[in-house]
Amino acid sequence: MNDLNLTILFASVIAGAAPVVLAALGETITEKAGLINLSLDGSILLSAMTAFAVAYETDSLVMGVVSGAVVGAAVAAIVGIFSSYLGQSQVAVGFVLTLMTRDLAYFLGNSYSRLQGPQVTPLPIPLFKEIPFLGLIFFNHNLLVYLSLFFIGFCWWYIYRTPLGLQLRAVGEHPASAYARGINPQKAQILYAVCGGLLVGLAGAAFSLSAKPGWGRPQGAEGTGWIALAIVIFGGWNPVKAAAGAYLFSFLQILGIYFQGWIPSVPAQVFQVAPFPLMIFTLLLMYFVQKESVMNWAEEKKRMKSALKIFSGNAPSALGKAYKPD
């Protein structure tokens, strides 16, 4: 493994995981407000297609990225409106939208297949780039990757350190109390669905304009939405942990490609499955940590207890239940 340059490896993890990080952050915000946006997988594709097509037609990358984000927000808004104001199941609407937006992306994007289009150019940050080791890992990317890094911190700060973030969490934990305190949970859920959707749309744009440039069927972003959904849970609904999860899986995937030569019988696609068993495992852990008998057992083992704490997060209590004021 002489050719495994650590700097390049970590830099490619940061760049490769950028779309997944953006999508996972967006979904974390939406789910923190109690709304599940299951349409992720399709809306990433639709916004990837839109971003590429708009950037191709207008020859403007900014327009492309913005339109991708707007599409992501629009799809999320539909889920929010159906759930909050039309009283339909979030899961049902989100699932239908997943399939429908994916097909819509293939259909509308057909004429843009395999075209050579614009790409986001690398934008090294002058002084920071010179920092040994870290400089090349963090400060030698394009703008979309910087955005993904920025939003990790921003989402955490917003959710846990601002009054508005407190309201956001209140809506997700106990909408009735939030309502009593003068917050309108229905409006808040739609607002945060749209905010999360913007990030999901950015994820799509990050695919078609940077990580896997271009459009086609398949584009290469298929399945990312489901992975992001799994990572949100794996990260215990905490943006920083979710991002860490995204980097972990990106790292595993790149390692998988490196190790392809060692175990040739296992195709690289098998490694993409890894997030899902871990998601189920996290959910199991969350359930058992709440049981007293398990905690009593872990009480004596200090290390075990802290390990359990790291891996378990709490789902927002009102996740998936639409709030209806009396």
Next chain:
Amino acid sequence: MKIFRYACELILTLLAVFFFTTLILHLVGAPPFEAYYHIVKGSLGSWVKVAHVITTWIPLTLCACGLLYTFRIGLWNIGIEGQMMMGAVFTTFLLRFGVESDMPVFFLTLSFIAGAIGGAVWAMIAGSLKTKGGVNEIFAGLGLNFVAQGLILWLIFGPWKRPGIASMSGTELFPPKLWLSYLSFIRLSPAGLFLALIAIGVTAFMLRYARIGLSLRAIGNNPHAAYLFGLKPDRYMLLAMIFAGGFAGLAGSIQVTGIYHRLLPAISGNYGYLALLVVMLANYNVRIVPAVAFFFACLNIGSIQLPMVLQLDSSLSGVIQGTLVLATLAVHAWRNLKLET
């Protein structure tokens, strides 16, 4: 009066879908009516095409019938896709023993049983995660779908790879003696059709007339009350999952024995996911499911030739199906809102 209102709602829904589809066809610069004409011609234009539609209708209906059990008890069995895949895996596993034998019918029969068991086992895992581990069935099912997909890929590239080259095109073809017999002039296997019709009959009977249907509905409507009444929600949830997985596994078996004659990565063909839409659109009603499934199958088959004749992507069918369900949900919600005020 009621019928009149339903008719109005149906027309409203169809108009909305028609409007949206025509709009996006305009957007890509295609002649809308020609596209519709080709979908109809491509699905019902000849007996061969109708047979093709029915071949698609079979797995779709089987999965939809299975989903009726889980929806009735209030479970969102999104894992149906993986259950179908596992049915195909178990079927292939068994058929591999039959390659050398001279009792093909015995092995075919056994492989169907294996398929149903495979689907049911996968569904039971999701069900147990829900009842014993507190894992929401949607996330458990979704996760297991991808695990099943990974398992198929591993099998195709690993233990069951074709001699010489392992590729995405799947495992070695089974010898024709292990193929489900079909009517050669229209390529339709009567056994598959028979199974699907049986599934509809059994499901209709179980859900409408048998005790289990009532129990499932009681638990779905109010788990706590049902529990106090002496029904065990956990057990019935597992039972519903086993039914759903069993039917989906059968669908997977038919895909292997009747259509592809091998295991390949796309063996489930998204029929499980599509069946979820079918059941939602049929308003969870077993009498409407076959018709909706037939309509969806027509759209799927009819749009296959769109790329050839009009240079459009065949995913138009998916757009129509999705819009149809969304419009139905919206109209449904609108009706409820009107009733409230």
